[in-house]
Amino acid sequence: MIHPSAASIKVLGFDVFGTVVDWRSSVIAKGEQLGQAKGITIDWAAFADAWRGAYRPSLDRVQKGEQPWTKLDNLHRASLEQILTQFKIEGLRNDEIDHFNRIWHRLKPWPDSVAGLQRLKTGFVITTLSNGNISLLTNMAKHAGLPWDCILCAESVRHYKPDAEVYRLIPELFDLEPEQVMLLAAHENDLQAAQKHGLKTGFVHRPLEHGSGKASSIPPAGTFDFVAKDFLDLADQLGV
């Protein structure tokens, strides 16, 4: 059944890490490749979780003004150096660390992401609305075949989510009312912030984001405008 509010929505903005791509198993896989090449034997799942664990604190430092605007690639690079030390990984050249840091440009989409976005693109403008930087999201799309209509993100306004500037960006650029724009995300806090600025919201369940057995719960009916199992289910609900 097509959801009644689908007709008024013009643009879909997508959170990316966790919602569109599976950052965790991608980082683990590339870590294991590096480990084999360099003879490093550590728990790459713990490594992936530690690196991602440094993400929110690094954004917070920029948001609180403790650090000037810094694109996510550079925040990732700084936290990577700390995580390498923490896991006692030594002897990598600078260019090897740079290359490893760009794992985030080559993350794997969830199995439904490409086919789902292709369907959604037939009825809506589809854009990223991520904390990732423009080159990261552009390279990721090229690598993974994500068919975005445009790339919008924190870097477009030099503010990280959940700052208001990010959620106001799509209505402003497309001359739309906030309720004509919907944010899709696997994270309730992102969606709650979008609601505060009047956007429609769709929760997409990604039970494997943090590994098996660590699924987030599905929010109760009425919390968000849409709750979807994946992008194909979302396309069904939106009638495309």
Add this chain to the structure above:
Amino acid sequence: MIHPSAASIKVLGFDVFGTVVDWRSSVIAKGEQLGQAKGITIDWAAFADAWRGAYRPSLDRVQKGEQPWTKLDNLHRASLEQILTQFKIEGLRNDEIDHFNRIWHRLKPWPDSVAGLQRLKTGFVITTLSNGNISLLTNMAKHAGLPWDCILCAESVRHYKPDAEVYRLIPELFDLEPEQVMLLAAHENDLQAAQKHGLKTGFVHRPLEHGSGKASSIPPAGTFDFVAKDFLDLADQLGV
């Protein structure tokens, strides 16, 4: 033969109006449609030229600071009202004028544009680098099937070409040296400004931009890094 400097180039930025799309015959065709629907008989080619003639002066007012930052859609809308008066076209409703103003979101690509960009996209990141605004370029791409990897433009930096900010944008976002980025345009002044900021440049000849018999001349060898008949010729020269 593949040009020797092709290997070092990573991102291609494209001027859009005239270079990728045929604004003039698109505006004429939509004008004639409006004319038939409303019983307006004027010279739509003269109308198109007058509207486009107001473009550069309107950008200049923003660049000189006589007017605050205004996106191209709104500059087009203001000049459209003057041109309608000049051509004695009366009685259009506001929403009809808005719709007509969005002709610029639905311009037709040159015959080689889509196929050429598809080939170029296999070897390079391809992005707009236009004075058009983000929604205009996004809607145009969707309408015409232009396969951009991302949408970058004057609105991304709130400066119109030939301001430095526009030419510096791609190297800054993609962490590249200016010479790893090439601007493609059918207009020598745009390319000359790009050269000033160290970008590689490619002239694409669009002899019909201003109508038949008004072709711009082809710049002498050595003026720009590449001179191409169209995007397919450019793809040949770049080896993709």
